[in-house]
Amino acid sequence: MDFARTATWATAIKNLNPDNDLSVPLSDFLRRGQHFAEFCAFSLRESSLCDFLGEACKCAAAACNAPMAKVLQLGKSANRLTVIAQWGMGHDVVGSDAGLAEEGNPPGQALVEGTPVVVPDLSEWPDARVPELLRRFDVTTSINLPLIGRSGPFGILEVDYPQAYQVGPVEISFLAAVASVAAEGIELMSQREALTVQRDLKEVLLREQQHRIRNNFQSIANLLSINAVKTKDDAARRGFQSVERRVFALASMYDHLLGLHEQRDEVDLSRYLGSLCDDLQQFYALKEQGISLHCNRRLGMTVDLNTCTTVGTVVNELVANAIEHAFPDGVGRIEVALTSNREGSVEICVGDNGRGTRVEQCNGTGLQTARQLVTHVGGTLTLQSDPGKGALWTISLPSKGHSAA
Incomplete structure (x- = not known):
């Protein structure tokens, strides 16, 4: 009693x-x-x-x-x-x-x-x-x-x-x-x-901390952008821009997954990819470049937080790679698609209609890291491409990594 x-x-x-x-x-x-x-x-x-x-x-x-x-x-x-x-x-x-x-x-x-x-x-x-x-x-x-x-x-x-x-x-x-x-x-x-008062206080403190982290990400990105503009060395400029792109990806991921929108063990991957594509449109000013980015996704597909973080990082890398290398004339189309097959595996495809590439040419640090990240969550990253016919990257994730919402 x-x-x-x-x-x-x-x-x-x-x-x-x-x-x-x-x-x-x-x-x-x-x-x-x-x-x-x-x-x-x-x-x-x-x-x-x-x-x-x-x-x-x-x-x-x-x-x-x-x-x-x-x-x-x-x-x-x-x-x-x-x-x-x-x-x-x-x-x-x-x-x-x-x-x-x-x-x-x-x-x-x-x-x-x-x-x-x-x-x-x-x-x-x-x-x-x-x-x-x-x-x-x-x-x-x-x-x-x-x-x-x-x-x-x-x-x-x-x-x-x-x-x-x-x-x-x-x-x-x-x-x-x-x-x-x-x-x-x-x-x-x-x-x-x-307990409710304590929880509310912790939420306020967490929200304040999140705002500070977001601001820190933005400050770092701004500093990288300024240094990229100031430097006269092309290799250094590309390095600054590459790091800035990755900081942007982290900031976008943090804002969506760890901010006010998603604080659960399971994350709606379809919503996240839509949000990420919108952010990439703005970050790269794609309309001004003549490049279109489309996101076709099956709604209601959820994955665990770790898998979603991996997908966001890799998709950001693949889209950035297409923007930088696929369209020498500056005009083209990129599509991000989210589907699932009969076995229940999740597939995220990033394709473009650019000049294409060869597998042996895809050994940069960013793509090597992308492969390692996908492997770490039990998935695979494959490429289908022929010169002049565009490229199609496919991230395949095992069924245990997602569920239908």
Whole structure:
């Protein structure tokens, strides 16, 4: 049993001395059992703390033949009680002051003494410390049970009657059961709220870190671009541009996969390739060069994060290679296609209608790295090309690397 539930139950019944000859009508027993069962069932649902405690008030009042009940919360800084849930009193009561947690105030005294406080007749109680809220509703008999959590008292479950009502062990024991379930629910919801706050804080910090990393990528790319323009050495310029292209690929991948869009183990590869092609269009200013880049993909295909990262790096390299070498006249077409075959393997094809190439000519550092990356995820990278007939690169991935969304 949860600590809050155990502590609340023990506090409520520690001074209870029922008569051995005490009997309860079967109809009352069944009625209270029905209300309590409904409350327990409600406690298992997803609900707000206000709705959950409102249900506790409803159960307590209905089962004890009371027209009204409420839950009071003890302030963390001020020693003051406030209504946070009610039944039979009207929603405007929520937020009302219920006095200090001190002797003389019935709910406050229950917290101070750590035991239920039953006031048979409030007219005989010292008037100076009776909360205005009790007078406003002409309360005569009031029952107050402490709600105890792991970090201390949370507040009070209070049941009130406008007329004198005989309160006995049966009522107290039943309300103890309701209060213990309520205390357990409060504890669980408080823990869940604390975890949510921590999660939200971590998300804010992660988002801030992501923005900084994106900015760093952009700064590096800008520096490389500036140095490429300044240098008079053609080989150095090509080196700067090559590194800039790879930094761009990393930035694009990071933005899509690790940014706000994808934070899951499985990534929608079709969406990512579409986004990557759009970024490549802008990065290389392809329209101005007379080169068209098309992305044909089967939607809803997902792969793990590592595979998607590999595909993005390799496709970026293949598209860049086509832009730089396939079109000596500066005009052409590149197509990126995503499909799957009958065996369930994923195929990503990068083709162009350029001048073509030979396999033995494809030994540059970038293409060698691309082959190694594809092999590392269990795939293959193959080339089909003839001089003057374009080139078609195919990345084949095993079926275990993807799933249908």
